[in-house]
Amino acid sequence: MKTRSLRWRLTWVSVKCVLVAWLVWLGCQAWQLSRAHYGFWDESQREVAAQILESMPDGLESLPRRARPAVPAGHRDHKMSWQVWASGRNVVYSVAAPGEPLKPDFRDGFARRSIAGQVWHVYSLSDPRRGLIVQVGRSKEMIANEIARWVGLSLLAAGLIFVLFVLTVWVVIGRSLRPVAGLRDALRARPPLDLMPLQAPGLPTEFSPLVDAFNDQLTRVDTAVQNERRFIADAAHELRTPLAVLSAHADLARRAATEEERDTALRRLSAGVARAARLSEQLLDLARLDAQTTAPTLVPLDLAPLLVLVVRDFETLARERQQRIVLRTEDGRVLGDVDLLGILIRNLVDNAVRYAGEGGRIEVICRRDVRDGVGGIALCVADDGPGVAPEERERIFHRFYRANGAGNGNGHGGSRSSGGSGIGLSLVARIARAHNARIHVEDGLDGRGLAITVFFPAA
Numbered sequence: 001m002k003t004r005s006l007r008w009r010l011t012w013v014s015v016k017c018v019l020v021a022w023l024v025w026l027g028c029q030a031w032q033l034s035r036a037h038y039g040f041w042d043e044s045q046r047e048v049a050a051q052i053l054e055s056m057p058d059g060l061e062s063l064p065r066r067a068r069p070a071v072p073a074g075h076r077d078h079k080m081s082w083q084v085w086a087s088g089r090n091v092v093y094s095v096a097a098p099g100e101p102l103k104p105d106f107r108d109g110f111a112r113r114s115i116a117g118q119v120w121h122v123y124s125l126s127d128p129r130r131g132l133i134v135q136v137g138r139s140k141e142m143i144a145n146e147i148a149r150w151v152g153l154s155l156l157a158a159g160l161i162f163v164l165f166v167l168t169v170w171v172v173i174g175r176s177l178r179p180v181a182g183l184r185d186a187l188r189a190r191p192p193l194d195l196m197p198l199q200a201p202g203l204p205t206e207f208s209p210l211v212d213a214f215n216d217q218l219t220r221v222d223t224a225v226q227n228e229r230r231f232i233a234d235a236a237h238e239l240r241t242p243l244a245v246l247s248a249h250a251d252l253a254r255r256a257a258t259e260e261e262r263d264t265a266l267r268r269l270s271a272g273v274a275r276a277a278r279l280s281e282q283l284l285d286l287a288r289l290d291a292q293t294t295a296p297t298l299v300p301l302d303l304a305p306l307l308v309l310v311v312r313d314f315e316t317l318a319r320e321r322q323q324r325i326v327l328r329t330e331d332g333r334v335l336g337d338v339d340l341l342g343i344l345i346r347n348l349v350d351n352a353v354r355y356a357g358e359g360g361r362i363e364v365i366c367r368r369d370v371r372d373g374v375g376g377i378a379l380c381v382a383d384d385g386p387g388v389a390p391e392e393r394e395r396i397f398h399r400f401y402r403a404n405g406a407g408n409g410n411g412h413g414g415s416r417s418s419g420g421s422g423i424g425l426s427l428v429a430r431i432a433r434a435h436n437a438r439i440h441v442e443d444g445l446d447g448r449g450l451a452i453t454v455f456f457p458a459a
Contacts, residue, residue, distance in 0.1 A: 006177065022162070026154060049136045053132060058130060060091045082134065083135045098116060102115070110122065183203065285343050298336055306342060309342075321353070330368055337434075343427055348452055371438070380453040385444070396441075
Protein backbone atom coordinates (compact mmCIF):
# COMPACT_ATOMS: atom_id res chain seq x y z
CA MET A 1 0.00 0.00 0.00
CA LYS A 2 1.45 3.30 -1.09
CA THR A 3 1.93 5.83 1.71
CA ARG A 4 1.54 9.47 0.77
CA SER A 5 3.64 12.19 2.34
CA LEU A 6 2.45 14.26 5.27
CA ARG A 7 2.71 17.37 3.12
CA TRP A 8 0.37 15.90 0.52
CA ARG A 9 -2.08 14.69 3.17
CA LEU A 10 -2.26 18.06 4.95
CA THR A 11 -2.70 19.89 1.67
CA TRP A 12 -5.40 17.50 0.47
CA VAL A 13 -7.31 17.63 3.77
CA SER A 14 -7.14 21.45 3.79
CA VAL A 15 -8.33 21.58 0.18
CA LYS A 16 -11.24 19.25 0.89
CA CYS A 17 -12.28 21.25 3.95
CA VAL A 18 -12.20 24.53 2.03
CA LEU A 19 -13.99 22.98 -0.95
CA VAL A 20 -16.77 21.56 1.22
CA ALA A 21 -17.12 24.84 3.10
CA TRP A 22 -17.30 26.80 -0.16
CA LEU A 23 -19.90 24.44 -1.66
CA VAL A 24 -22.02 24.77 1.47
CA TRP A 25 -21.70 28.55 1.30
CA LEU A 26 -22.56 28.59 -2.41
CA GLY A 27 -25.61 26.41 -1.82
CA CYS A 28 -26.78 28.63 1.02
CA GLN A 29 -26.27 31.75 -1.08
CA ALA A 30 -28.14 30.29 -4.04
CA TRP A 31 -30.97 29.17 -1.79
CA GLN A 32 -31.10 32.53 -0.10
CA LEU A 33 -31.00 34.33 -3.42
CA SER A 34 -33.78 32.22 -4.91
CA ARG A 35 -35.81 32.58 -1.72
CA ALA A 36 -35.44 36.33 -1.43
CA HIS A 37 -35.38 37.29 -5.11
CA TYR A 38 -38.98 38.48 -5.09
CA GLY A 39 -38.46 40.80 -2.15
CA PHE A 40 -35.12 42.06 -3.42
CA TRP A 41 -36.19 42.39 -7.01
CA ASP A 42 -39.57 43.87 -6.09
CA GLU A 43 -37.75 46.65 -4.32
CA SER A 44 -35.38 47.16 -7.25
CA GLN A 45 -38.34 47.28 -9.66
CA ARG A 46 -40.05 49.93 -7.52
CA GLU A 47 -36.91 52.05 -7.51
CA VAL A 48 -36.36 51.70 -11.27
CA ALA A 49 -40.00 52.57 -12.02
CA ALA A 50 -39.90 55.63 -9.76
CA GLN A 51 -36.63 56.86 -11.32
CA ILE A 52 -37.94 56.39 -14.86
CA LEU A 53 -41.17 58.19 -14.02
CA GLU A 54 -39.34 61.12 -12.48
CA SER A 55 -36.96 61.39 -15.43
CA MET A 56 -39.69 61.55 -18.10
CA PRO A 57 -40.38 65.05 -19.49
CA ASP A 58 -43.83 66.47 -20.07
CA GLY A 59 -45.46 66.22 -23.50
CA LEU A 60 -44.65 62.61 -24.18
CA GLU A 61 -48.20 62.05 -25.49
CA SER A 62 -47.44 64.32 -28.48
CA LEU A 63 -44.53 62.20 -29.67
CA PRO A 64 -45.18 60.79 -33.18
CA ARG A 65 -45.63 57.07 -33.67
CA ARG A 66 -42.65 55.17 -34.95
CA ALA A 67 -42.01 51.58 -35.91
CA ARG A 68 -40.56 49.30 -33.17
CA PRO A 69 -37.05 48.23 -34.20
CA ALA A 70 -35.92 44.61 -34.04
CA VAL A 71 -34.19 43.60 -30.84
CA PRO A 72 -30.45 43.37 -31.51
CA ALA A 73 -28.71 40.11 -30.73
CA GLY A 74 -27.30 39.98 -27.20
CA HIS A 75 -29.88 42.35 -25.70
CA ARG A 76 -32.32 39.71 -24.50
CA ASP A 77 -30.34 39.06 -21.35
CA HIS A 78 -30.86 42.52 -19.87
CA LYS A 79 -31.68 42.43 -16.20
CA MET A 80 -34.91 44.39 -16.60
CA SER A 81 -37.31 45.64 -19.30
CA TRP A 82 -39.49 48.72 -18.98
CA GLN A 83 -42.20 50.65 -20.85
CA VAL A 84 -43.58 54.21 -20.58
CA TRP A 85 -47.21 54.64 -21.63
CA ALA A 86 -48.90 57.96 -22.40
CA SER A 87 -52.42 58.39 -23.76
CA GLY A 88 -52.61 54.66 -24.41
CA ARG A 89 -49.41 54.58 -26.44
CA ASN A 90 -46.06 52.99 -25.58
CA VAL A 91 -43.98 56.09 -26.24
CA VAL A 92 -40.70 55.03 -24.56
CA TYR A 93 -39.41 51.52 -23.93
CA SER A 94 -36.23 49.53 -23.34
CA VAL A 95 -34.60 47.58 -26.14
CA ALA A 96 -35.77 44.13 -24.99
CA ALA A 97 -39.25 45.19 -23.84
CA PRO A 98 -42.15 43.39 -25.54
CA GLY A 99 -44.60 45.30 -27.78
CA GLU A 100 -47.68 44.52 -25.71
CA PRO A 101 -48.24 45.99 -22.25
CA LEU A 102 -46.44 44.26 -19.45
CA LYS A 103 -49.53 44.85 -17.29
CA PRO A 104 -52.62 45.24 -19.46
CA ASP A 105 -54.88 46.60 -16.69
CA PHE A 106 -52.37 49.41 -16.06
CA ARG A 107 -53.15 49.35 -12.35
CA ASP A 108 -50.40 50.24 -9.93
CA GLY A 109 -48.73 47.30 -8.24
CA PHE A 110 -47.23 43.91 -9.01
CA ALA A 111 -48.52 41.14 -11.21
CA ARG A 112 -47.34 37.94 -12.86
CA ARG A 113 -48.40 37.08 -16.37
CA SER A 114 -47.35 35.09 -19.42
CA ILE A 115 -45.97 36.98 -22.41
CA ALA A 116 -44.87 35.12 -25.54
CA GLY A 117 -44.71 31.89 -23.64
CA GLN A 118 -42.57 33.28 -20.79
CA VAL A 119 -43.55 34.15 -17.23
CA TRP A 120 -42.97 37.83 -16.37
CA HIS A 121 -42.92 39.50 -12.99
CA VAL A 122 -44.05 43.11 -13.58
CA TYR A 123 -44.65 46.30 -11.66
CA SER A 124 -46.74 49.28 -12.76
CA LEU A 125 -46.51 52.86 -11.44
CA SER A 126 -48.63 55.78 -12.73
CA ASP A 127 -48.55 59.57 -12.57
CA PRO A 128 -52.19 60.67 -13.02
CA ARG A 129 -51.25 64.34 -13.16
CA ARG A 130 -49.17 63.87 -16.30
CA GLY A 131 -51.03 60.82 -17.57
CA LEU A 132 -47.89 58.61 -17.55
CA ILE A 133 -47.64 54.97 -16.63
CA VAL A 134 -44.31 53.18 -16.18
CA GLN A 135 -44.19 49.38 -16.26
CA VAL A 136 -41.06 47.44 -15.28
CA GLY A 137 -40.68 43.71 -15.61
CA ARG A 138 -38.37 40.74 -15.50
CA SER A 139 -38.89 37.57 -17.44
CA LYS A 140 -37.99 34.09 -16.22
CA GLU A 141 -35.15 34.08 -18.75
CA MET A 142 -33.76 37.31 -17.33
CA ILE A 143 -33.89 35.93 -13.80
CA ALA A 144 -32.14 32.72 -14.91
CA ASN A 145 -29.51 34.71 -16.79
CA GLU A 146 -28.85 36.90 -13.76
CA ILE A 147 -28.49 33.91 -11.48
CA ALA A 148 -26.22 32.22 -14.03
CA ARG A 149 -24.02 35.32 -14.23
CA TRP A 150 -23.80 35.46 -10.44
CA VAL A 151 -22.91 31.76 -10.23
CA GLY A 152 -20.37 32.08 -13.04
CA LEU A 153 -18.61 35.03 -11.41
CA SER A 154 -18.68 33.23 -8.06
CA LEU A 155 -17.15 30.12 -9.61
CA LEU A 156 -14.45 32.13 -11.35
CA ALA A 157 -13.54 34.03 -8.19
CA ALA A 158 -13.68 30.85 -6.11
CA GLY A 159 -11.49 29.02 -8.63
CA LEU A 160 -8.82 31.72 -8.49
CA ILE A 161 -8.96 31.83 -4.69
CA PHE A 162 -8.90 28.03 -4.56
CA VAL A 163 -5.76 27.79 -6.70
CA LEU A 164 -4.08 30.51 -4.66
CA PHE A 165 -5.06 28.73 -1.45
CA VAL A 166 -3.69 25.36 -2.61
CA LEU A 167 -0.36 26.91 -3.64
CA THR A 168 -0.11 28.80 -0.36
CA VAL A 169 -0.86 25.74 1.76
CA TRP A 170 1.59 23.61 -0.23
CA VAL A 171 4.40 26.15 0.16
CA VAL A 172 3.71 26.88 3.84
CA ILE A 173 3.57 23.18 4.77
CA GLY A 174 6.73 22.52 2.77
CA ARG A 175 8.59 25.27 4.60
CA SER A 176 7.24 24.11 7.96
CA LEU A 177 8.47 20.57 7.30
CA ARG A 178 11.88 21.68 6.07
CA PRO A 179 13.45 21.15 9.54
CA VAL A 180 12.17 17.56 9.43
CA ALA A 181 14.04 16.99 6.19
CA GLY A 182 17.12 18.56 7.78
CA LEU A 183 16.77 16.19 10.71
CA ARG A 184 16.55 13.24 8.31
CA ASP A 185 19.71 14.35 6.49
CA ALA A 186 21.54 14.82 9.79
CA LEU A 187 20.61 11.28 10.85
CA ARG A 188 21.77 9.82 7.54
CA ALA A 189 25.11 11.61 7.86
CA ARG A 190 25.76 10.27 11.37
CA PRO A 191 28.31 7.54 12.06
CA PRO A 192 26.72 4.21 13.05
CA LEU A 193 27.61 4.48 16.76
CA ASP A 194 26.89 8.18 17.20
CA LEU A 195 24.14 8.12 19.83
CA MET A 196 24.23 11.77 20.85
CA PRO A 197 20.77 13.39 21.29
CA LEU A 198 19.31 15.01 18.20
CA GLN A 199 19.33 18.78 17.86
CA ALA A 200 16.34 20.04 15.89
CA PRO A 201 16.13 23.85 15.89
CA GLY A 202 13.04 25.25 14.22
CA LEU A 203 11.19 21.94 14.32
CA PRO A 204 7.38 22.30 14.53
CA THR A 205 6.04 21.92 18.05
CA GLU A 206 3.99 18.86 17.05
CA PHE A 207 7.21 16.94 16.31
CA SER A 208 8.94 17.82 19.60
CA PRO A 209 7.44 14.88 21.59
CA LEU A 210 8.62 12.49 18.87
CA VAL A 211 12.16 13.92 18.94
CA ASP A 212 12.19 13.88 22.76
CA ALA A 213 11.08 10.25 22.81
CA PHE A 214 13.69 9.38 20.17
CA ASN A 215 16.39 11.14 22.23
CA ASP A 216 15.29 9.20 25.31
CA GLN A 217 15.59 6.00 23.32
CA LEU A 218 19.04 7.05 22.09
CA THR A 219 20.07 7.65 25.70
CA ARG A 220 18.86 4.19 26.71
CA VAL A 221 20.60 2.59 23.74
CA ASP A 222 23.80 4.50 24.55
CA THR A 223 23.62 3.28 28.14
CA ALA A 224 23.10 -0.28 26.94
CA VAL A 225 25.99 -0.02 24.49
CA GLN A 226 28.28 1.43 27.16
CA ASN A 227 27.28 -1.34 29.56
CA GLU A 228 27.93 -3.90 26.85
CA ARG A 229 31.37 -2.45 26.12
CA ARG A 230 32.18 -2.34 29.82
CA PHE A 231 30.96 -5.90 30.23
CA ILE A 232 33.08 -7.13 27.33
CA ALA A 233 36.15 -5.33 28.69
CA ASP A 234 35.57 -6.65 32.23
CA ALA A 235 34.82 -10.16 30.98
CA ALA A 236 38.00 -10.19 28.90
CA HIS A 237 39.96 -9.03 31.94
CA GLU A 238 38.35 -11.61 34.22
CA LEU A 239 38.88 -14.49 31.80
CA ARG A 240 42.49 -13.62 31.05
CA THR A 241 43.80 -14.70 34.48
CA PRO A 242 42.00 -18.08 34.75
CA LEU A 243 42.95 -18.98 31.21
CA ALA A 244 46.57 -18.12 31.93
CA VAL A 245 46.42 -20.26 35.07
CA LEU A 246 44.92 -23.16 33.10
CA SER A 247 47.68 -22.87 30.56
CA ALA A 248 50.32 -22.88 33.29
CA HIS A 249 48.86 -25.97 34.99
CA ALA A 250 48.63 -27.75 31.63
CA ASP A 251 52.32 -27.01 30.99
CA LEU A 252 53.22 -28.27 34.48
CA ALA A 253 51.29 -31.49 33.89
CA ARG A 254 52.97 -31.97 30.52
CA ARG A 255 56.46 -31.41 31.97
CA ALA A 256 55.95 -33.35 35.20
CA ALA A 257 58.82 -35.71 35.91
CA THR A 258 56.97 -37.97 38.34
CA GLU A 259 53.48 -39.38 38.59
CA GLU A 260 52.89 -37.44 41.82
CA GLU A 261 53.78 -34.12 40.21
CA ARG A 262 51.52 -34.92 37.27
CA ASP A 263 48.59 -35.78 39.56
CA THR A 264 49.08 -32.56 41.50
CA ALA A 265 49.20 -30.49 38.31
CA LEU A 266 46.12 -32.25 36.91
CA ARG A 267 44.16 -31.66 40.15
CA ARG A 268 45.05 -27.98 39.96
CA LEU A 269 44.13 -27.96 36.28
CA SER A 270 40.75 -29.55 37.07
CA ALA A 271 40.11 -27.01 39.82
CA GLY A 272 41.03 -24.22 37.42
CA VAL A 273 38.66 -25.59 34.79
CA ALA A 274 35.88 -25.66 37.39
CA ARG A 275 36.61 -22.06 38.38
CA ALA A 276 36.68 -20.98 34.72
CA ALA A 277 33.40 -22.79 34.07
CA ARG A 278 31.83 -21.11 37.09
CA LEU A 279 33.13 -17.73 35.95
CA SER A 280 31.74 -18.32 32.46
CA GLU A 281 28.38 -19.28 33.95
CA GLN A 282 28.31 -16.10 36.04
CA LEU A 283 29.24 -13.98 33.04
CA LEU A 284 26.41 -15.56 31.05
CA ASP A 285 23.97 -14.90 33.90
CA LEU A 286 25.17 -11.30 34.06
CA ALA A 287 24.75 -10.86 30.31
CA ARG A 288 21.27 -12.34 30.55
CA LEU A 289 20.26 -9.83 33.23
CA ASP A 290 21.77 -6.96 31.24
CA ALA A 291 19.80 -8.00 28.17
CA GLN A 292 16.45 -7.93 29.97
CA THR A 293 14.34 -4.95 28.91
CA THR A 294 11.25 -5.73 30.98
CA ALA A 295 10.69 -6.66 34.59
CA PRO A 296 10.57 -10.41 35.29
CA THR A 297 7.21 -12.10 35.78
CA LEU A 298 6.82 -12.88 39.48
CA VAL A 299 4.58 -15.74 40.57
CA PRO A 300 3.94 -17.24 44.03
CA LEU A 301 6.41 -20.03 44.80
CA ASP A 302 7.95 -21.86 47.75
CA LEU A 303 11.65 -21.24 48.42
CA ALA A 304 12.26 -24.45 50.38
CA PRO A 305 12.28 -26.95 47.46
CA LEU A 306 14.51 -24.65 45.47
CA LEU A 307 16.98 -24.41 48.35
CA VAL A 308 17.10 -28.20 48.66
CA LEU A 309 17.96 -28.62 44.97
CA VAL A 310 20.75 -26.01 45.03
CA VAL A 311 22.33 -27.25 48.29
CA ARG A 312 22.44 -30.81 46.94
CA ASP A 313 24.41 -29.59 43.94
CA PHE A 314 27.10 -28.24 46.30
CA GLU A 315 27.32 -31.24 48.61
CA THR A 316 30.05 -32.94 46.59
CA LEU A 317 32.23 -29.81 46.46
CA ALA A 318 31.69 -29.20 50.18
CA ARG A 319 32.63 -32.82 50.96
CA GLU A 320 35.87 -32.47 49.02
CA ARG A 321 36.73 -29.44 51.15
CA GLN A 322 35.64 -31.21 54.33
CA GLN A 323 32.94 -28.61 54.84
CA ARG A 324 29.60 -29.13 56.50
CA ILE A 325 26.43 -27.59 55.09
CA VAL A 326 23.40 -27.31 57.35
CA LEU A 327 20.02 -26.57 55.76
CA ARG A 328 17.05 -25.42 57.84
CA THR A 329 13.85 -24.35 56.07
CA GLU A 330 10.32 -23.31 56.90
CA ASP A 331 7.41 -23.21 54.54
CA GLY A 332 7.14 -19.77 53.01
CA ARG A 333 5.86 -18.46 49.74
CA VAL A 334 7.25 -15.43 47.93
CA LEU A 335 6.58 -13.70 44.64
CA GLY A 336 9.48 -14.60 42.39
CA ASP A 337 10.96 -15.85 39.16
CA VAL A 338 12.18 -19.41 39.69
CA ASP A 339 15.15 -19.12 37.30
CA LEU A 340 16.38 -15.85 38.81
CA LEU A 341 15.91 -17.10 42.37
CA GLY A 342 17.91 -20.21 41.44
CA ILE A 343 20.78 -17.97 40.29
CA LEU A 344 20.55 -15.92 43.50
CA ILE A 345 20.64 -18.97 45.80
CA ARG A 346 23.40 -20.65 43.80
CA ASN A 347 25.64 -17.59 44.02
CA LEU A 348 25.04 -17.15 47.75
CA VAL A 349 25.89 -20.80 48.47
CA ASP A 350 28.83 -20.76 46.04
CA ASN A 351 30.21 -17.66 47.77
CA ALA A 352 29.97 -19.35 51.17
CA VAL A 353 31.49 -22.66 50.01
CA ARG A 354 34.29 -20.89 48.18
CA TYR A 355 35.41 -18.77 51.15
CA ALA A 356 34.52 -20.86 54.21
CA GLY A 357 37.83 -22.70 53.79
CA GLU A 358 38.84 -26.26 54.59
CA GLY A 359 36.69 -27.76 57.33
CA GLY A 360 34.38 -24.75 57.39
CA ARG A 361 30.75 -24.60 58.39
CA ILE A 362 27.91 -23.24 56.24
CA GLU A 363 24.32 -22.73 57.27
CA VAL A 364 21.48 -22.10 54.83
CA ILE A 365 18.34 -20.94 56.61
CA CYS A 366 14.92 -20.05 55.22
CA ARG A 367 12.42 -18.81 57.82
CA ARG A 368 9.45 -16.56 58.28
CA ASP A 369 10.47 -13.18 59.66
CA VAL A 370 9.26 -9.63 60.28
CA ARG A 371 11.32 -6.62 59.27
CA ASP A 372 10.21 -3.04 59.94
CA GLY A 373 6.69 -4.24 60.63
CA VAL A 374 6.46 -6.14 57.34
CA GLY A 375 6.15 -9.91 57.30
CA GLY A 376 8.09 -11.98 54.84
CA ILE A 377 10.62 -14.72 54.22
CA ALA A 378 14.29 -14.34 55.22
CA LEU A 379 16.87 -16.37 53.29
CA CYS A 380 20.20 -16.40 55.14
CA VAL A 381 23.49 -18.01 54.06
CA ALA A 382 26.20 -17.82 56.73
CA ASP A 383 29.73 -19.25 57.04
CA ASP A 384 32.69 -19.11 59.43
CA GLY A 385 35.31 -18.06 56.86
CA PRO A 386 37.55 -14.96 56.89
CA GLY A 387 34.63 -12.57 56.38
CA VAL A 388 34.72 -9.04 54.99
CA ALA A 389 35.73 -5.84 56.77
CA PRO A 390 32.61 -3.86 57.81
CA GLU A 391 33.62 -0.81 55.77
CA GLU A 392 33.72 -2.92 52.59
CA ARG A 393 30.48 -4.87 53.03
CA GLU A 394 28.38 -2.50 50.92
CA ARG A 395 30.82 -2.62 48.02
CA ILE A 396 31.00 -6.40 47.69
CA PHE A 397 27.76 -6.24 45.70
CA HIS A 398 29.32 -4.00 43.04
CA ARG A 399 30.14 -5.60 39.73
CA PHE A 400 33.72 -6.99 39.52
CA TYR A 401 34.59 -5.63 42.95
CA ARG A 402 37.10 -7.53 45.10
CA ALA A 403 37.40 -6.82 48.78
CA ASN A 404 40.91 -6.09 49.99
CA GLY A 405 40.16 -5.97 53.68
CA ALA A 406 41.66 -8.20 56.34
CA GLY A 407 38.60 -10.07 57.42
CA ASN A 408 35.87 -9.15 59.80
CA GLY A 409 38.03 -7.79 62.51
CA ASN A 410 37.82 -10.90 64.72
CA GLY A 411 41.33 -12.08 64.15
CA HIS A 412 40.67 -14.13 61.05
CA GLY A 413 42.80 -12.48 58.45
CA GLY A 414 42.88 -12.86 54.71
CA SER A 415 40.93 -11.40 51.84
CA ARG A 416 37.57 -13.12 51.42
CA SER A 417 37.48 -12.47 47.67
CA SER A 418 40.95 -13.68 47.00
CA GLY A 419 40.73 -15.40 43.63
CA GLY A 420 37.07 -14.44 43.19
CA SER A 421 35.55 -12.67 40.23
CA GLY A 422 33.33 -10.15 42.00
CA ILE A 423 30.38 -11.19 39.86
CA GLY A 424 28.33 -13.54 42.03
CA LEU A 425 27.23 -11.07 44.69
CA SER A 426 26.48 -8.38 42.12
CA LEU A 427 24.06 -10.86 40.55
CA VAL A 428 22.51 -11.43 43.98
CA ALA A 429 21.97 -7.69 44.45
CA ARG A 430 20.37 -7.22 41.03
CA ILE A 431 18.03 -10.18 41.40
CA ALA A 432 17.05 -9.04 44.89
CA ARG A 433 16.12 -5.58 43.55
CA ALA A 434 14.02 -7.21 40.84
CA HIS A 435 12.09 -9.03 43.58
CA ASN A 436 11.70 -5.97 45.86
CA ALA A 437 13.87 -7.77 48.40
CA ARG A 438 16.32 -6.22 50.86
CA ILE A 439 19.85 -7.45 51.63
CA HIS A 440 21.48 -7.38 55.07
CA VAL A 441 25.15 -8.23 55.70
CA GLU A 442 26.31 -9.28 59.19
CA ASP A 443 28.96 -11.33 60.91
CA GLY A 444 28.74 -15.03 60.23
CA LEU A 445 28.78 -18.09 62.47
CA ASP A 446 30.24 -17.71 65.96
CA GLY A 447 31.12 -14.08 65.19
CA ARG A 448 33.28 -15.13 62.28
CA GLY A 449 32.84 -15.17 58.52
CA LEU A 450 29.92 -13.52 56.79
CA ALA A 451 26.15 -13.84 56.86
CA ILE A 452 24.09 -12.51 53.94
CA THR A 453 20.34 -12.31 54.45
CA VAL A 454 17.84 -11.59 51.69
CA PHE A 455 14.40 -10.57 52.99
CA PHE A 456 11.52 -11.20 50.59
CA PRO A 457 8.02 -9.76 51.15
CA ALA A 458 5.50 -12.55 51.67
CA ALA A 459 3.37 -13.53 48.68
